[in-house]
Amino acid sequence: MTPPERIDQVIPAIIEHDAVSNHTFEAQRLLREMGVGSEIYARIVGPGCAGRVRPVEELPSTGADRQWLIYQSSIGSPAADVFARHRGHKLLDYHNITPAELVERWIPPLGAEARLGRRQLTQLAPLVAAGFADSAYNAAELTAAGFARTRVVPLLVETANVEAPPDAAVLARLVASKQAGGSDWLFVGQLAPHKAQHDLIKAFACYRRAYDERARLHLVGREMGQTYKDALRRYVASLGLGAAVELTGSVASGTLAAYFAAADVFVCCSEHEGFCAPVVEAMHRRVPVVAIARAALPETVGNGGVLLEERDPVLVAAAVHTVLATPGAREMLVEAGAIQAAKYGLESARSAFREVIRAELAAAP
C-alpha cells in the first residue's frame, strides 16, 4: 500500500519528566525521520509541553489510507473515545494501567480512571490493527484484553535525560553528607501507592536498625496525589527518620543524575510496574539494583540485579546489606546491570520501533 502521509499519536496526558511522555516525543521524532508527518494530540498538556503538543479536540481526520494513529495507553481517558471514533488506521502502544485496587483508597478518581482504562482497552481491541507493549508482561495483558496481534517494543528513553551530567551543587551536597558515613539508598518514581514507598521506608528502617543507623534514603519523584505523600511524611516523622529520608519532589535531569551518582544502591519495592524505566537508568548509571519481583520487574531487571520473591522489609534490608558488604558483590552487580541495561539502549529501542512500524506498513491492506 502507499505509505500514509501522517502517523499521529493520541495520548491522555503528556507531562515533563515522565517515561511515557518521553517515549511519545521520541516516537514522534522517529516517525518524522521515517518521512511521515507526525503530531501529538493530548487531552491534558502539562507545563513545559505546550507548543509541542496539540489538544486532542484538534485531531484532524484525513482518511484511513492517509492518516494512521497510535494511541499511547496508560490510563482511562476521553481521548480513547476520540481515538476509537477516528477513521484512521489504528495502532496502540500499551504501557500498562495500574490496577485500580492499588490506588483507589488513596486517590478515588484515579481508581475510577484506571477501571475506565481497562474497559477502554477491551473496547479498543477489535478496532486496532496491532498492539505494541514495552514488556512481555504488558503484551500478555493486551492479549488477555482481546488484542489479536501484539509486539514487544522497548520504551524509548530520551538520551538527553539519561546522559545529563550531574548538577554540581546537588552532587556536592550529597557527597558532603557521605562524609559522616552511612550508605545512600535511592528510588526514583512517582510517590504513588502502587510504587509502595511505604514498604521501602519499612525496609530502610529495618536496615538502619540492623546495620547502619547513618544510612539515608532518597525518594525522587513528584507525588501522585497529596494524600499518599502526606501519609509518607507522617510515617517518616513517626519513625523519627525525618533527617534520614528525603522526599525531593520532581527534579530536573541534572539533579536526577546527581542522585544516581551519589547512590550506593537503587531499591525498588513497587507492587506494580509495567516496565520501570528508572531501574534501567540505575543499571545504565552503574548503580546496583535490589528489587521485589513483582509485575514486569523480573523481566526488566533480569539478571542485572537482585530480585526478591517475598515482599518482606527484613529481606530487602538484608539484600541491601549483602550487596554492599559482600566483597566484589557491588562490582559484579554493576557489570551485570550494565549488560542488562544495554538491552534497553535507545538505539536498539529505536531500531525495534522502526522495524515494527515498517512491518505494520507492509502488512496493512
Add this chain to the structure above:
Amino acid sequence: MRHLRSRPAVSGDRPSPPSELARAATAEARRLRADGVVTAAFERDLDERFELAASRALRVPALAERSARLRRVAKGVVPERARPPLRRLVRVLDVLARRGFELVESKVRRT
C-alpha cells in the same frame, strides 16, 4: 517467622550471581530474625505506624469534603447576613478539617 525463599533457579542452569546474592540475603534475613536483631514487635510497630499515618492522611480530605458539605448546608438553611455565628462556625470547621480533627456532623447541624 515467615517463610523466605529466593528466586528459584531454572533446572539445569547455573545460578547467576545476582540470584546467589538473593539466596544469601534470604539466609541473612533469617539470621536477623533468629538473633532478635529485628523482632516481631519491631515489625508490627512499623506496620501499625504506617496504618496510623495512612488513616490520618486519608482523614484530611474526608474532613475537607465534610466541611464543604456542611458549608453548603449552612448556607442553604440560613442567609449569611442573618446568622454570623454560623458563618464563624463554618470557618472554624474549615480550620479544624485542615488540621485533621474529627468532627461530628449531627452536632453541628443541631447548632
